[in-house]
Amino acid sequence: MSVSTAEKEERTPARHRGNWIEDWRPEDPSFWRRTGRKIAWKNLGVSIVAEHLGFNVWTLMSTVVVGLDEAGHSFGVGQKFWLLILPNLLGALLRVPYTFAVPRFGGRGWTTTSVCLLLVPCAMLAAAVAAENTPYWFFLLTAATMGVGGGNFSSSMTNISFFFPEHRKGLALGLNAAGGNIGVAVSQLLVPLVVHLGTGVSLSYAALMWMPVIILTAALSWRFMNSLTAAKPDNGSYREALTSGHTPVMALLYVGTFGSFIGFSFAFPSLIGIAFSDFSSFTGLAFVGALIGSVARPLGGWFSDRIxxxxxxxxxFLGLAAGTVGVLAGTRLDNFAVFFGSFVLLFVLTGVGNGxxxxxxxxxxxREAEQRAARTGEDLETAHRAAKRRSGAVIGVVGAVGAFGGVLINLIFKFSLQATGTLTPALMSVLLLFLLCAATTWWCYLRADIPRADRARAADA
Structure with missing residues (x-):
């Protein structure tokens, strides 16, 4: 009995060449049900662990810096903030090349490599804190190398996006992003506990505790992950994304959300000790903010789908502005409860805003593609496919630019504390940023004089 070509294709599993998959059809329901789903979720599971570990290492200095004085490394406030700024800066810069690494080296190969690179900052941190006379420049270099953990986000999100069909990408990427962001909270929870094991403070434990986990995760990545030959870079879409007027707008909004989240995450433990020295023992609770902010991220997407x-x-953004006023009131009234509670609110809202x-x-x-198609006569289906590619490229660009927001936030705190000895100028600047982002969102997508059809599509965005 003859078998049709379609039936043969349906029965044919994904073709493998080693750990490279040459035939990958996630949009084919039968292929997805029979073969694709299991492979995609396996890769997602390992990816979440790898990205989580990247965030653990990326934000490691935020917990180490509060214990430097006790460990015999005395640096000024400005010097300590540079140790927080450099991981932010390098992590943001590395997001661009990391985005293109997956198509070049494959998801399996690059995930394994990027995880192994995390051993470098851990080894350097262990060496830096081992002796009391370690020069400041070596701490700066160590902080900079921690940026490799920040780059992991872009390569991980890029890789996973190729494995899942369009209607499942939202869930997959949301889980991947949330799993990474929670790494901030896990690091800020566990590191203070580990460095105080035994007598005194042993900051070397902050680095050594992650090294076995890094080695294990690298082995899991190499053993269980796959690479897709279909994961090819779309350079044309990136060029088009950079020329769109929406890209700088969305980048600004993401600076206000994710940039604030990662900037606050780095700074929060130090700010507790600086603004409320009598409550310095509460720096161990700083993980609560990052944890709640990470968990709140999927809520932003859920609310957006409905509203x-x-x-x-x-x-x-208006809520973030109100929360900033609360933090400002807490510092002016010397009320730790108001300060801490308002900061936790900021973390919740940055998480919602990320989503x-x-x-x-x-x-x-x-919407932009439909308007262009109406002007040029382009086929609507072709325009929609191009819009998907372009929006994917924009997400990569916006993610990289947004990470620079963490640098901005910490620079604002640094200069405020050095110039005035208080957080007031910094908080006023952050308040203006949030109000600017709220006004930009309204002006570009919600104001009444936008054409009705465009406003409806933008409001649903």
Whole structure:
């Protein structure tokens, strides 16, 4: 009995060449059900662990810096903030090349390599804190190398996006992003406990505790992950993304959300000790902010699906402005409860804003593609496919630019404390940033004089 070509294709599993998969059809329901789903979720599981570990190492200095004085390394406030700024800066810069590494080296090969690179900052930190006369420049170099953990986010998200069909990418990427972000909280929870094991403080434990986990995760990545030959770079979409007027707008909004999240995460333990020295023992609770912010990220997407990404984003920025006023009131009134509670609110809202801002991007570029198709006569289906590629490229660009927001936040805190000895100028600057982002969201996507059809699509974004 003859078998049709379609039936033969349906029965044919994904073709492998070693750990490279040459035939990958996630949009084919039968292929996905029979073969693709199991492979994709296996790769996602290992990817979450690898990205989580990257965030553990990326934010490691935020917990180490508060114990430097006790360990015999006395640096000024400005010097300590540079130790927080450099991981932010290098992590943001590395997000661009890390995005293109997966198509070049394969998801399996690059994930394994990027995890192994995390051993470098851990080894350097262990050496830096081992002797009391370690020069400051070596601490700076160590902090900079921790940026490799920040680059992991882009390569991990890029890699996983190729494995899943369009209608499942939201869940997969949301789990991947949340699993990475929670690494900040895990690091800030566990490191203070580990460095105080035994007598005194042993900051070398902060580095050594991650090294066996890094080696194990690298082995798991090499053993269980796959690479897709279909994961090819789309350089044309990146060029188009850079020329779109929406890209700088979305980048600004993501600076206000993710940039604030990662900037606050780095600074929060130090700010507790600086602003409320009598409550310095509470720095161990700093993990609560990062944890709640990470968990809140999927809520931003969920609310946006029901209410509209632009609406949620605008109101979220107004909430962030109110939370900043609360932090400012806590410092002015010398009220730790108000300060801490308001900062936790900021973390919640930055998490929600991360999700809602990302949710805005695809519909905005679909609308732009439809307008161009109406002008040029381009086929609508072709325009929609191009919009998907372009929005994917924009997500990569926005993610890289947004990470620079963490640098901005910590520079603001540094200069404020050095110039005035207080957080007031810094908090006023952050307040203005959030109000600017709220106004930008309203002006670009929600104001009444935008054409009705465009406003409806933007509001749903």
């Amino acid at each position: 509209g990404g632009a609406r949620i984003t605008m109101w979220n 809602s801002t990302y949710r805005m991007i695809p519909p905005v570029f679909v």
